[in-house]
Amino acid sequence: MIDLHLHLILNKKAGSGNGLKISKKITTRLKQLNIIYHTYTTDYQGHAMAITKKLLTDTLLPWKNESSDKTTPFPLLVVVGGDGTLHEVINALANNFDIPLGYIPAGSGNDFARGVNLSQEPLTALNHLLTCEKPQRFNLLHYHNHLTNQERWVNNNVGIGIDAAIVSQANHSRLKKLLNMCHLGSMSYLLAASSVIFKQKGFPLTVEFDGKKIDYPNALLCTTTNHPYFGGGLALDPLANPQEANMSLIVVDYQPPYRLIGLAVKLLRQTHFTSPNVHHYRMTELKLSSSTAQFGQADGEELGQAPLKLTFSTNERFFWL
Template sequence: MTDLHLHLLINEKAGSGTGKKAAEHVKHYLNTHHISYDTHISEYHGHAVTLAKQLLNSVLAPWSSKLNDTNTHFPLLVVLGGDGTLHEVINAFGEHTDIPIGYIPCGSGNDFARGVNLERQPVEALEHLLQLNEPDFYNTLCYKDNNTGDVNYCSNNIGIGVDANIVATANHSTAKKQLNKLKIGSLSYLTAATSVIFKQKGFPLTLITDDETTAFNNTFLCTTTNHPYFGGGVALAPFADPKKEDMTIMIVERIAFPKLARLIGQLLRRKHLASKYLHQYNTTEARLISNTPQYGQVDGEEMGYRTFDISFTTKKRLFWL
């Protein structure tokens, strides 16, 4: 077991307040077991980026297996938050992929934790983290906005279409604020889905890979991912693997509601891959173009209502998981 000094980056608001409770349990465990740590509290959207960059420039260090032979405390950043908090940290690290990130999930969706088979109870996740001797590589997505030239990273997926529309609708609903106060904010997405799923229209989309260019005229959902889950545990791409270098692109066509309801039922039972209205691609590089404005989301965060021209690759990154 490697000797660690933990830097806990905590989003107390994650999971409608779950983050604060998780942090209390984690700190109690660390105090009881005399494990050294510091805390850094993310107080607003984007704050985790600032905190992670400050730690990156001051105390964090690249991993080397030789560190196991020393008596020094290795400084490890451990994120306590949801998929959105992890998204901020990964983008703060950018090209510093050799500096490991620990993660204790306490959000409402926790899709990344599911994708890497990470324990979702905070103390159990901490115990697992402390038992490890070294980090391991997992693939994340690297995506370039060809309209702006901006390059960013994500740990889960990027969606264009109905899933992003649901995220935007839920985030701007008055119901979400009320449900958050009751600690059941995730229900706002279910409420939004019942409305959006009928309103989302099909849209043209072009997919370009090394092998082919494919045009879709009536897209309902397009998700690019490197692990199976989206939407808080729905296995849209059940065979996607974050240990492999390729990504999975899932495209669903807009179809009449009876057929769509059947497809959703198949999805929940993991029987959806045989549907002729669903198209799956596995590739190491891809480009997606949507010339009509649509909603987009990345790791559950809004990308706005706009046109899209995005190029994708994968990027190996060290995680202490």
């Protein structure tokens, strides 16, 4: 077993407070095992990114095969939080793909954990992490918005349209803070969805890949992903694999709210690709553009509302999972 010095970024507010319970379980177990660790607790949005950037300057090291021969423990960064915390850390690490990253899911959705077949039981995930002998490679999405020059790494998916509008409305809801305090944070998204579903209009979307150009004059949803899960466990693309370079694009045509109920049932049954209003593609590079202002989200983080001109690619990074 590799001798590790764990550097734990703890988001105790993750999962409507579930992160606090999981953090206690993890640190208690590490004490019992006499594992060396340091903790860094996030206090605000963006704090995980700041902590990671500091650790990059003085602590973290790239993985090399000969690391196991070192006399000092290998410094391993581990995120204990949800998909949003993981998103911050991955973007702070940026192109340092050879610095391995551990993860113990503590959020409400935990789609990344599902996508890489990582246990959502914290002590099981910890035990697996401690018994790993070397990191493994998983692909991340990368996008560049040419209109704003913004770039991000994405561990789950990028959504344009109704899902992003729901994220935006939920995040700005006065009820969200209260619901989080009651450990009912997911209710804010259900309430937002019940409102947005009647307001969202179709939008023009242009898709380019493999020399093809496809125009959708009336899209409702456009999601780019490289693993199956979306929205807290919904298998948007059941065959997507983060260990492959291919990414998946799913475009849904605008439909009135009453038809969306039937589509939601198909999604739950994983038969949504049989719908003529659902379009599914696989590719290694992708361009998306919309001339009208649309909401966007990446791993549940808001991208604002603006016209879009995005290019996507994938790249492997080391994960200690």
